[in-house]
Amino acid sequence: MALILENIAKHVSLTPEEQALFLSKLETQTYKAKTILLNAGEICKHSYFVNSGILRSFNINDNIVEHVLAFACEGWWMSDMYSYFSQKPGQLFIEVLEESEVISLSKENQEQLFLEIPKLERFFRILIENSLVANQQRLMDNLSLPAEERFEKFCAKYGTLVHKVPQKQIASFIGVTPEFFSKMKARLLKK
Amino acid sequence: MALILENIAKHVSLTPEEQALFLSKLETQTYKAKTILLNAGEICKHSYFVNSGILRSFNINDNIVEHVLAFACEGWWMSDMYSYFSQKPGQLFIEVLEESEVISLSKENQEQLFLEIPKLERFFRILIENSLVANQQRLMDNLSLPAEERFEKFCAKYGTLVHKVPQKQIASFIGVTPEFFSKMKARLLKK
DNA sequence: AACCTTTCTTAATCTACATTAAGTGCTTTT
């Protein structure tokens, strides 16, 4: 459980008692690759923190095309934020990509914690602020950069993933077809 | 000042004293069209709330191409979130599009308020949550929808703006050139 | 090992959108 406490300590400092209280609200579980943690149409009742392994979130367009919204690896949080915040059915799937140890924090427990340890409200606000900034940057990148540069940015940010997740999912993340991605990669290797 | 209090009341309820304290930290000012509230390279020291009028944020790519990140009209907040949160120089410009009455909340005053009225921490967390969800949706739309549908979504969300801001800025927002946007519009009108 | 399924590659063809360029009508400036 050290990782998640470090993660928190980066933004707010908890007393040992607060740490214990926080940990008591969490559940840790190991999942095999391909486990679906959340289906589209369901209400997202947990935020997930990745102790080890990789998760991804995606949606399926018109029941055909998958679009990867995000990856989460060690030390990252993941959920369907729309559904989690609003407690309404969402459009995202969350899937385990390789055997992963995942900590779950339920929405209810999170609300509880906000009351018992108000500092955590600050912590989660900062997490979301950072997500928002990253998302805006990605949006601008998608509007202004060609696929090749979007891929470079992906590598810079998720370097560890490049050889761990299927290429077609990276293609989807940066917004191109697997075929085009393959061609682009061959082009890049020539240089 | 009623509008901003209503805005807050949607998410947290303040006592009259808290309301007064909050208002005392704000500055209201009227700006003419084309006023630049923030330049790229500067540190964003304020969040802006639009009482009336329209703001937009954008960046300039390679010193040439403008990309519109967001519009803010009556009742919306705007800032360069990256720069505002981190207090480092940002890449965004914020510009007044038509004569606007704008409330400024400085970063310092916001921090103060978080200490004096912790409920506000919750309010701003919710604001940011909503932004994040909207941003993720827009990102997915950009990855999966053709320009025409992105424009429809724009109209649904910013209907009031369609005839108020220059077309080329809408084009930029949805991620196409003004020329293509013009052609697309002509095509849509035929239907 | 043999089979099946999924991922990746290659190549031809196609299309949504970009680029370039020219022209039209506005507003703003002088």
Added chain:
DNA sequence: AAAAGCACTTAATGTAGATTAAGAAAGGTT
């Protein structure tokens, strides 16, 4: 009122990336 500057349009041409279709690798499963 002319000049200048923008915003918008139209049209020709160009291209990044999609689509389709096929085969080659690479896992998984029995």
